[in-house]
Amino acid sequence: xxxxxxxxxxxxxxxxxxxxxxxxxxxxxxxxxxxxxxxxxxxxxxxxxxxxxxxxxxxxxxxxxxxxxxxxxxxxxxxxxxxxxxxxxxxxxxxxxxxxxxxxxxxxxxxxxxxxxxxxxxxxxxxxxxxxxxxxxxxxxxxxxxxxxxxxxxxxxxxxxxxxxxxxxxxxxxxxxxxxxxxxxxxxxxxxxxxxxxxxxxxxxxxxxxxxxxxxxxxxxxxxxxxxxxxxxxxxxxxxxxxxxxxxxxxxxxxxxxxxxxxxxxxxxxxxxxxxxxxxxxxxxxxxxxxxxxxxxxxxxxxxxxxxxxxxxxxxxxxxxxxxxxxxxxxxxxxxxxxxxxxxxxxxxxxxxxxxxxxxxxxxxxxxxxxxxxxxxxxxx
Amino acid sequence: xxxxxxxxxxxxxxxxxxxxxxxxxxxxxxxxxxxxxxxxxxxxxxxxxxxxxxxxxxxxxxxxxxxxxxxxxxxxxxxxxxxxxxxxxxxxxxxxxxxxxxxxxxxxxxxxxxxxxxxxx
Numbered sequence: 001x002x003x004x005x006x007x008x009x010x011x012x013x014x015x016x017x018x019x020x021x022x023x024x025x026x027x028x029x030x031x032x033x034x035x036x037x038x039x040x041x042x043x044x045x046x047x048x049x050x051x052x053x054x055x056x057x058x059x060x061x062x063x064x065x066x067x068x069x070x071x072x073x074x075x076x077x078x079x080x081x082x083x084x085x086x087x088x089x090x091x092x093x094x095x096x097x098x099x100x101x102x103x104x105x106x107x108x109x110x111x112x113x114x115x116x117x118x119x120x121x122x123x124x125x126x127x128x129x130x131x132x133x134x135x136x137x138x139x140x141x142x143x144x145x146x147x148x149x150x151x152x153x154x155x156x157x158x159x160x161x162x163x164x165x166x167x168x169x170x171x172x173x174x175x176x177x178x179x180x181x182x183x184x185x186x187x188x189x190x191x192x193x194x195x196x197x198x199x200x201x202x203x204x205x206x207x208x209x210x211x212x213x214x215x216x217x218x219x220x221x222x223x224x225x226x227x228x229x230x231x232x233x234x235x236x237x238x239x240x241x242x243x244x245x246x247x248x249x250x251x252x253x254x255x256x257x258x259x260x261x262x263x264x265x266x267x268x269x270x271x272x273x274x275x276x277x278x279x280x281x282x283x284x285x286x287x288x289x290x291x292x293x294x295x296x297x298x299x300x301x302x303x304x305x306x307x308x309x310x311x312x313x314x315x316x317x318x319x320x321x322x323x324x325x326x327x328x329x330x331x332x333x334x335x336x337x338x339x340x341x342x343x344x345x346x347x348x349x350x351x352x353x354x355x356x357x358x359x360x361x362x363x364x365x366x367x368x369x370x371x372x373x374x375x376x377x378x379x380x381x
Numbered sequence: 382x383x384x385x386x387x388x389x390x391x392x393x394x395x396x397x398x399x400x401x402x403x404x405x406x407x408x409x410x411x412x413x414x415x416x417x418x419x420x421x422x423x424x425x426x427x428x429x430x431x432x433x434x435x436x437x438x439x440x441x442x443x444x445x446x447x448x449x450x451x452x453x454x455x456x457x458x459x460x461x462x463x464x465x466x467x468x469x470x471x472x473x474x475x476x477x478x479x480x481x482x483x484x485x486x487x488x489x490x491x492x493x494x495x496x497x498x499x500x501x502x
Contacts, residue, residue, distance in 0.1 A: 041439040042414035232413070232440050305417050307437050332416040332439045339417075361419075361435065 012058035013153040013210040014217060021221075021228050029126035031059040034230040041232035045334040048199055048237055049375070052159035053229035054220055057198075061129025062149040062207055063136065065120040069143070075120045078143035079113065082135065084256060084279045086266035092117045095181035095194050097264050099256055100135060105281030105288070106252035107259065108135065110244065114181035114194060121181070121192060123154065123205070125246045152192075153213035158203030158237075160378065161225040166193075166204055169219055173204065178379040187216050198234065200241025200377040239340055240333045242299055242372025248310060249297060249328045249342055255281070257288035258344070260297045265289075295325065296350040299372035300358075302339035304365055307332045312358040314343055319364065324349065327358060333374060340374050341367065385488060386497035387448045392472060393491065395482070399454065403476040404436065404445060404467065407501045413438040415467040420456040420478055427451060427480065429487055434477050436467060448491065451483040 009032040018025065023034030034056070036044060047053060067075035076087040085098040095114040099107045109128035114121040124132045129148075136146045157166055166173040169187040181194035192207040208216050220226050235245070244250045250259045268274045271286050279285075302308050309330045313323040330341030345356060352371055357364035383395045390408035394401040409415065417437040427433050427447035434445040456478045460466050466475040482488070492500060 035440070036413065040414050042416075045439070236439050306419065307417055307442065309442060332437070334416075334439060 010059075012056055013213040014056045014058060014155075017214050017217060018056065018228070023228070023230060026231070028231055029059055031126065033059060034228070036230035036232045037228050039227060041230070041236065042334050044227060044229045044233035045236050047227045048159045048201060048229055048233060049335050050160070051225045051227070052157060052161035052165050052203070052223075053199070053233065054217065054226050055156040055158065055229050055234055056153070056217075057156050057205070058153040058210075058213070059126035060154055061122075061124040061126065061132060062152050062154060063122040063124065063133060064147040064149055065122060065136070065140070066145040066147060067119065067143060068145065070118070072115060072118055072120065075144050076115070078140045079120060080269070080275060080278060082139055082279060083113075084265045084269050084282070084285060085113070086268045086275070087113055087120070088275070089266065089268065090115045093180055093182045095179045095196060099250075099261065099264070100132065101256070101279055101281045101285065102252055103280050104252070105255040105284035107246070107250045107254055107256065108132070108252060110246050110250060112194070112196065114192075116182055116192070127247060149207070151210050152207050153210050154205060154207050155213070155217060156197050156199075156203060156205045157220060157226070158197045158199040158201045160202065162201070162203040163380070165220055165223045165226050166206075168223065169216075176204075176380075178202075178381045187212075187219050189216060191216075195380065198241075198243055199237040200243070200373050200375055201237075202378045202380050236331060236334055239329055239331060239342070240335055240373065240375040241377060242342070242374060244297075244342075245329055254297070254344070255285050255288055255293060257285060258293045258295055258297065262289065292347055294347060295344045296347045297328070297342060298345055298350045299370040299374060300327065300330070300341040300343055300356070300367040301370040301374070302341070302358075302365060302367050305339065306360055306365060307339040308341045308358040308360055308365060308367060312341075312343075312360055314345060314367075315357045315359065315364055316349060318357050318366070323359075324356070335375050342372070345369065384494060385491035386494065386500075387446075387491055388500060389446055389448075390501075391445060391448050393448055393488075394476075395488065398482045398485075400449060400451070400480045400482050401476050402445075402448060402478055402480060404471055405497070405501075406471045409467050409471040409475075412436060412443060412467070413440065415464045418460050418464045418467065418477070420461055421453045423453050423456060425453045427453060436464075445477060447480070449480065449482060449484070449487040451480040453478050454481055455479040
């Protein structure tokens with residue numbers, strides 16, 4: 001989904017800051033975004049795991065879902081028509097991971113849903129945000145006003161030093177637990193803060209009015225523990241954390257069960273639950289919960305040093321047979337100092353430790369099905 | 382010893398009928414942190430412009446093409462063991478492989494240092 005030429009590309013409120021810090025800008029989901037800074041992907045990745053990394057994710061969509069009745073539970077019940085998650089059960093000040101599904105049980109997008117007390121706050125993927133907003137308007141306009149919060153930037157602060165760095169400008173930060181979310185004052189600005197992220201590390205995401213984004217980020221970057229991190233390391237960090245990238249590891253052809261995201265579908269929405277079904281593709285998805293799915297997303301560890309990348313075909317045998325699956329994300333994991341990948345395999349071959357082979361430049365390289373996350377997460381629960 | 386360059390950012394040190402081949406400092410800067418290098422087998426006969434080696438950064442894989450035709454005489458095993466040499470010493474310790482020059486006339490199509498500098502300016 002790259003824009004045809006650079007003049008079509010949108011810029012985030014932090015564009016000037018990226019250039020001033022030497023960011024190497026590339027087109028991504030219609031935006032001009034930093035893929036790396038002068039430190040480079042490897043150092044940026046390792047710095048995030050040892051100290052703290054700051055990411056501009058302002059290209060992502062921020063949407064407020066305001067109940068027309070004034071009761072947030074009505075917005076939650078409305079949103080449950082589009083996602084297989086228990087949204088009614090998201091307590092005020094809490095956040096939950098969800099997916100928009102389609103009639104075939106596939107995933108239209110994955111998102112975060114927070115309960116801000118009087119409305120819901122959603123964060124969706126950049127490449128999907130126009131479609132997501134149209135989807136919400138089409139199906140939820142009876143119950144909700146749908147506000148696109150296009151005038152806000154979104155930044156992520158991730159890593160073991162994220163808490164101490166944010167605490168200097170947000171006194172509430174240390175008391176937040178993983179997946180707490182809500183309005184907070186940060187550096188004197190009215191922000192929305194959640195204790196979450198996309199790296200497997202403890203950390204925060206901060207939504208800030210666009211006009212204050214640079215001032216807030218500059219204060220965080222004044223801390224020597226905090227380095228700006230580009231999209232390159234964002235991808236290697238989330239891959240080591242075993243987290244899905246929409247359009248790669250999950251899409252309209254993969255169900256939440258096939259994608260090994262069963263943990264994200266609460267009992268209340270499954271068969272026998274208080275609000276079973278009632279979302280697009282429910283029949284297929286709930287049937288897969290009972291009977292299993294034909295294929296499954298797995299983690300894959302290469303036995304050699306060669307990275308196995310997205311698109312590589314997977315085989316059961318070292319030298320014969322047809323492809324049985326493919327790699328959907330893959331590369332080098334700097335913290336593991338080894339190649340890591342994710343992909344889909346027939347469920348019968350998806351057990352931990354199973355050896356499969358990936359075709360790379362005409363050769364079949366052995367991989368072992370491995371548990372994810374590859375690098376243990378450090379969330380503050 | 383003469384050093385020549387290709388438009389694909391490879392360098393060749395020419396000594397007699399042997400060419401030592403690597404990638405330029407400009408190329409390593411574009412690639413970023415190199416984490417894997419795959420070298421051709423000794424004895425392989427390479428045709429000019431054929432994919433001969435692979436260099437991979439965290440983000441992506443890139444081919445290194447044979448800049449001329451000839452047989453592979455020797456490969457740099459130290460580089461396969463320590464791919465980051467490409468970033469620290471692209472023009473020196475991070476040589477990729479040595480070739481026997483099959484056709485000296487192919488060298489005529491390559492750039493000297495001044496021409497390469499202009500190419501990357």
